[in-house]
Amino acid sequence: MPSRRELANAIRALSMDAVQKAKSGHPGAPMGMADIAEVLWNDFLKHNPNNPQWADRDRFVLSNGHGSMLLYSLLHLSGYDVSMEDIKQFRQLHSKTPGHPEYGYAPGVETTTGPLGQGLSNAVGMALAEKILASQFNRDGHEIVDHYTYVFLGDGCLMEGISHESCSLAGTWGLGKLVAFYDDNGISIDGDVAGWFTDDTPKRFEAYGWHVVRSVDGHDPEAMRQAIEEARSVTDKPSLICCKTLIGYGAPNLAGSHDCHGAPLGEDEIAATRDKLGWSHPPFEIPEEIYEGWNGAEKGRAAEAAWDEKFAAYKAAYPELAAEFQRRLQNKLPENWEATVTEALQAADSKAEKIATRKASQNAIEAYAPVLPELLGGSADLTGSNLTHWSGSKVIGKTIAEGNYLHYGVREFGMSAIMNGIALHGGFIPYGGTFLMFSEYARNAVRMSALMGVQSIFVYTHDSIGLGEDGPTHQAVEQAATLRYIPRMSVWRPCDAVESLVAWRAAIERKEGPTSMLFSRQGVPPQKRTPKQIEDIRRGGYILRDTDGRPDVIIMATGSEVALAMEAAETLAGKGIKVRVVSMPCTDVFDAQDETYREAVLPSDVRARLAVEAGVTDYWRKYVGLEGKVLGIDTFGESAPAPEVYKHFGLTPENLAKIAEDMIS
Numbered sequence: 001m002p003s004r005r006e007l008a009n010a011i012r013a014l015s016m017d018a019v020q021k022a023k024s025g026h027p028g029a030p031m032g033m034a035d036i037a038e039v040l041w042n043d044f045l046k047h048n049p050n051n052p053q054w055a056d057r058d059r060f061v062l063s064n065g066h067g068s069m070l071l072y073s074l075l076h077l078s079g080y081d082v083s084m085e086d087i088k089q090f091r092q093l094h095s096k097t098p099g100h101p102e103y104g105y106a107p108g109v110e111t112t113t114g115p116l117g118q119g120l121s122n123a124v125g126m127a128l129a130e131k132i133l134a135s136q137f138n139r140d141g142h143e144i145v146d147h148y149t150y151v152f153l154g155d156g157c158l159m160e161g162i163s164h165e166s167c168s169l170a171g172t173w174g175l176g177k178l179v180a181f182y183d184d185n186g187i188s189i190d191g192d193v194a195g196w197f198t199d200d201t202p203k204r205f206e207a208y209g210w211h212v213v214r215s216v217d218g219h220d221p222e223a224m225r226q227a228i229e230e231a232r233s234v235t236d237k238p239s240l241i242c243c244k245t246l247i248g249y250g251a252p253n254l255a256g257s258h259d260c261h262g263a264p265l266g267e268d269e270i271a272a273t274r275d276k277l278g279w280s281h282p283p284f285e286i287p288e289e290i291y292e293g294w295n296g297a298e299k300g301r302a303a304e305a306a307w308d309e310k311f312a313a314y315k316a317a318y319p320e321l322a323a324e325f326q327r328r329l330q331n332k333l334p335e336n337w338e339a340t341v342t343e344a345l346q347a348a349d350s351k352a353e354k355i356a357t358r359k360a361s362q363n364a365i366e367a368y369a370p371v372l373p374e375l376l377g378g379s380a381d382l383t384g385s386n387l388t389h390w391s392g393s394k395v396i397g398k399t400i401a402e403g404n405y406l407h408y409g410v411r412e413f414g415m416s417a418i419m420n421g422i423a424l425h426g427g428f429i430p431y432g433g434t435f436l437m438f439s440e441y442a443r444n445a446v447r448m449s450a451l452m453g454v455q456s457i458f459v460y461t462h463d464s465i466g467l468g469e470d471g472p473t474h475q476a477v478e479q480a481a482t483l484r485y486i487p488r489m490s491v492w493r494p495c496d497a498v499e500s501l502v503a504w505r506a507a508i509e510r511k512e513g514p515t516s517m518l519f520s521r522q523g524v525p526p527q528k529r530t531p532k533q534i535e536d537i538r539r540g541g542y543i544l545r546d547t548d549g550r551p552d553v554i555i556m557a558t559g560s561e562v563a564l565a566m567e568a569a570e571t572l573a574g575k576g577i578k579v580r581v582v583s584m585p586c587t588d589v590f591d592a593q594d595e596t597y598r599e600a601v602l603p604s605d606v607r608a609r610l611a612v613e614a615g616v617t618d619y620w621r622k623y624v625g626l627e628g629k630v631l632g633i634d635t636f637g638e639s640a641p642a643p644e645v646y647k648h649f650g651l652t653p654e655n656l657a658k659i660a661e662d663m664i665s
Helices: 003-024 026-045 065-078 084-088 118-137 155-159 159-171 201-208 221-233 267-277 288-294 296-317 320-329 337-351 355-370 412-425 436-440 444-453 465-470 479-484 497-509 531-539 563-576 585-593 596-599 617-622 642-648 653-664
Strands: 059-062 149-154 176-184 211-217 239-244 375-379 405-407 429-435 457-459 491-492 514-519 542-545 552-558 581-582 609-612 629-631
Touching: 003 026, 003 065, 003 084, 003 267, 003 288, 026 065, 026 149, 026 176, 026 221, 026 288, 059 118, 065 084, 065 149, 065 288, 065 296, 084 288, 084 436, 118 149, 118 176, 118 320, 118 412, 118 444, 149 155, 155 159, 155 176, 159 412, 176 221, 201 211, 201 239, 201 585, 211 221, 221 239, 267 552, 296 320, 320 629, 337 497, 355 375, 355 457, 355 497, 375 412, 412 429, 412 444, 429 436, 436 444, 436 457, 436 479, 465 642, 479 491, 479 514, 479 617, 491 585, 497 514, 497 531, 531 542, 531 585, 542 563, 552 563, 552 617, 552 653, 563 581, 563 609, 563 653, 585 596, 609 617, 609 653, 617 629, 629 653
Parallel strands: 059 149, 149 176, 176 239, 211 239, 375 405, 375 429, 429 457, 457 514, 491 514, 552 581, 552 609, 609 629
Antiparallel strands: 542 581
């Protein structure tokens, strides 16, 4: 039987050889953390390489994602569908082994990491999801949800501000099944971190309410085993294990230096490393006894088989709960979903009230949440403004896990990354609110949700200059456009209660990516629609008001500006001008419609096109064409009551009508 060091050296060899072959990469962290990984994966990690999506598996997150060869080596050695050829294709086009771990590329990769601190934050979300799911489904003698979340992280993750946001919450929530391994090697790209990172990390995490295991030798397997046992014994706090390691362990001339952090070791140093480690095997060759020493597949089959027996007993005792558990883990909507949506739409259409769309959003949550226990809401300290709570909201805290609402505090970035972790874990549809302007704080986590294609729902209220007196620091001008530019992000900006219900429906039904929903602070009037028009809202853009024959001008609008467009159309119609008003609450959904539908809504032979939105104008040029015009705002806002701000920027029905009339005169 190979020794632990020999098993760990397989990680080191694969990592340095793959980086060398790719001529780029980060060998230092995989070589430094190999001993830690070997103990965790062989002695503690509950997983099944034969079924990477097993519901009760432990989650493993490599937050310092630049050390991706550590994860790929672990997956390969443990028996996942990551072949030696995949290892050889490290950092190559369309390989399973890209430069940073990418969710969906290789089995066993739980999240995309690379932007430092976000993997750690995702892990907080995963651990939180496990805790809540366990409280909702476990019964005495039937613990079907019982797994850990383990996360590796480095100095860079802890320097990033998001780590403060997320780790503070992890302590507050008492996430006892979250165990973090801090690779305390004292090195980052620029060199010895003593010049720029002198925090007392253990004290910092103790202040957050974490259990801290200090100064563990990361190259002593028995010390690591004892540290993990200690961490797992503390059930009311997350644990941080501070691992003292040597970056590039085994490289005789480069270990301990930033020179091995982000560059290949070089052929001579690799040869010297092989000699020092006693690893005599050629590149990309692993002896059979080493594979047998890892043998994750056999242990994984046994672990899942044991869980299957537990679940069978659970299903016999609680058949309805078991069915609901399976529905949620399979991300299926309940059978009464369509009926719920239909009833809500009919009620909103009949009521026809003037209402802020943020309030319409809350009404939508109120209508849908009772049949969707998987909805897990929250806000970054703006619950009363975002209106993300509903009558059935129950706040989750350290001792209260069986709830459905989270107070994230003023932590927009952390909230968004934690939501991504919740979505990745499964069993929930997370949504979280803040002002649209503060999406800027969260932007990288929002982008990551789209990159991974996970179902996070971002609720952004106070969507424009319409918030008024708070002024340009809070008035979103460019944010709607920049969110729309994120690939795979769906962005809805509804104009009234009915469109808000459809927006929420779309976000809930959309499984292949995130949704951003932009809601107004100010009240907006209801629009009258036929049943066909209500159905067409789901197509992202539709004809809200039309005229007989070919229109002279088409006015496009979203959100609160739809009301301006409708008023302007009435004025123009009084002058004998034929006007079509197109409401376009979701441009990406409209763009995805077939050409026949898009042509029917925006006929190419109508060149007089005018778009209006209280934001930057360039985004709309693709719809209005060279001969069209856009009424918007290409400066920052002003502080004043909302009606005055709209008038100041010319966003009035009168000005809109005048521009349209001038276009066709």
